[in-house]
Amino acid sequence: MQSELQRLYPGLPVSILGMTTAGDRNLGSSLAKIGGKGLFVKELEDALADGRADIAVHSMKDVPMHLPAGYALAAVLERADPRDAFVANAFGGIAELPAGARVGTSSLRRECQLRARHPQLVIEPLRGNVQTRLRKLDEGQYSAIILAAAGLKRLGLADRIAALLTPEQSLPAVGQGALGIECRSDRGDLFELLAPLVHQPTQQCVVAERAFSRALAGSCNVPLAGFAECSGVQLRLRGLVGAPDGSTVVRGETAGAAVDAETLGLALAEDLKRRGAAAILAALVQGS
Numbered sequence: 515m516q517s518e519l520q521r522l523y524p525g526l527p528v529s530i531l532g533m534t535t536a537g538d539r540n541l542g543s544s545l546a547k548i549g550g551k552g553l554f555v556k557e558l559e560d561a562l563a564d565g566r567a568d569i570a571v572h573s574m575k576d577v578p579m580h581l582p583a584g585y586a587l588a589a590v591l592e593r594a595d596p597r598d599a600f601v602a603n604a605f606g607g608i609a610e611l612p613a614g615a616r617v618g619t620s621s622l623r624r625e626c627q628l629r630a631r632h633p634q635l636v637i638e639p640l641r642g643n644v645q646t647r648l649r650k651l652d653e654g655q656y657s658a659i660i661l662a663a664a665g666l667k668r669l670g671l672a673d674r675i676a677a678l679l680t681p682e683q684s685l686p687a688v689g690q691g692a693l694g695i696e697c698r699s700d701r702g703d704l705f706e707l708l709a710p711l712v713h714q715p716t717q718q719c720v721v722a723e724r725a726f727s728r729a730l731a732g733s734c735n736v737p738l739a740g741f742a743e744c745s746g747v748q749l750r751l752r753g754l755v756g757a758p759d760g761s762t763v764v765r766g767e768t769a770g771a772a773v774d775a776e777t778l779g780l781a782l783a784e785d786l787k788r789r790g791a792a793a794i795l796a797a798l799v800q801g802s
Contacts, residue, residue, distance in 0.1 A: 515571050515693070522710055531567050533557055555696075559585055562698055569704060570696045574689025574720055575662070577696070579728040586699040590720050592713035594664040596691035596741060598624060598684040600677040601651060601666075602658035607677040611635060615657035618650065622758055624660050626737035627684050629760030644669055660684070664691040685739035685754055685765075688723040692716050715744035718775040722751045725779030730755060730791060736798060740779070744772050753782050755791040758798075764790040 519528045534557075555577060558570035562585065574590065581587070605611055611632070618640030619625055625637045640647055640659055644666065651659050663678055695711065697704045719742035726740045737758055742751040749772040756763035766789065768782045783791075 515695075518711065523707070531561060533561065559696070562696070568697065568701070569708070572694050572696060573662075573665070574692040574694045575687040577689065577694055579688075579724055581696070584699055585696055586705075587694050588697045588701075588705050589695045589708040589712045590717040591693045591695070591711055593692040593716040593719070595667060595678070596686045597663045597681070598679040598686065598690075599661050599663040599666055599675045600658060600679055601648070601661055601674050602676045603651065605658055605676060608632060608635075608658070608679075608683070611657055616655070618647065618656040618659040621660075621687065622735070622737040623687055623739050624684060626756040626758055626760050626763065627739070627754075628660070629758075630756065630763050631683070631760075633760070644671065648674060662687075662690055681741055681752065685752060686741045688727045688738070688740040689720050690741075692720055694720070715772070718742075718749060718772045719744055719751075722749060722775035722779040723753075725776040726751065726753050726783045727779075729780050729783030730786070731795060736795065740782075742775070742778075747772055749775055749778060751778050751782055753786060755786055755794055757794055762790065762794060764794065 516528045516530055519526065555570075555572060558567070558572070559582065561567040562570055569588070577587070600608055611617070613634035614636055616636045616638055617628060618638055619628070620640050628635060628637050638656070640650065640656065642650070644661065647659055647661065648671070650656060658676075660679070663675060666672055666675055695708055697708075722742040723740040727738060730736065730738055737756045738754070740751065740753040742749055748769060750767065750769045752765070752767040754763055754765040764786050766782055766786050768778050768785070770778050
């Protein structure tokens with residue numbers, strides 16, 4: 515991001531304020547139990563509020579569905595690989611794993627889909643940064659782990675990917691693979707400055723996905739996936755909601771004009787609610 519801004523504006527000084535968030539520090543429990551995705555964002559928003567930073571760059575899959583008042587997403591950049599990655603040292607894909615193999619993931623979304631499709635596997639929680647998760651795999655704590663392909667590729671670790679999971683195998687998280695830039699909503703100067711970075715097709719996809727998730731109260735406590743693809747002026751959105759144990763999964767999709775991204779997201783959410791997602795969500799609320 516720094517290099518891209520400097521390329522666009524050669525005379526503009528751009529510095530990085532390194533920060534470690536609560537989501538990075540609290541590694542002993544699942545995100546669902548310690549506060550959800552907002553743990554990766556709150557400290558960055560504090561830096562925006564007090565002027566230490568002008569913009570915050572987020573992985574869109576970590577951005578809560580509702581931003582606090584006074585903040586806005588100024589730009590969504592072109593999406594990288596949105597898929598989940600199967601990472602293992604002795605296996606080339608999920609189908610090669612023997613019954614009882616331990617698979618690590620930090621995501622209820624991934625856990626739900628893995629349990630639904632591969633009930634013979636043992637799915638266990640996995641926290642920590644990417645290097646920590648890979649170390650745990652290499653130490654033999656897991657037979658395989660599932661990570662976001664985009665994160666591995668951005669870190670130069672694509673060679674650790676044994677297989678990429680198709681959306682049919684593991685529907686991606688809302689916003690997965692896309693980066694977003696947040697700033698204070700009163701910073702019109704930054705909206706103008708960042709406008710060249712906006713990738714309209716990705717932004718429309720993310721709008722559809724986030725509308726879908728918001729309508730279903732999407733959070734780390736809900737096994738929910740939403741993935742949109744743009745083809746010209748058309749947008750296809752796929753989504754699912756499931757029980758954490760994979761016993762029930764409700765899937766659906768819709769398509770329409772990309773300019774109607776939010777409407778498409780809301781419509782798919784209502785369709786899934788009618789077909790069983792509302793009951794799943796109610797059970798999750800009751801059990802929390």
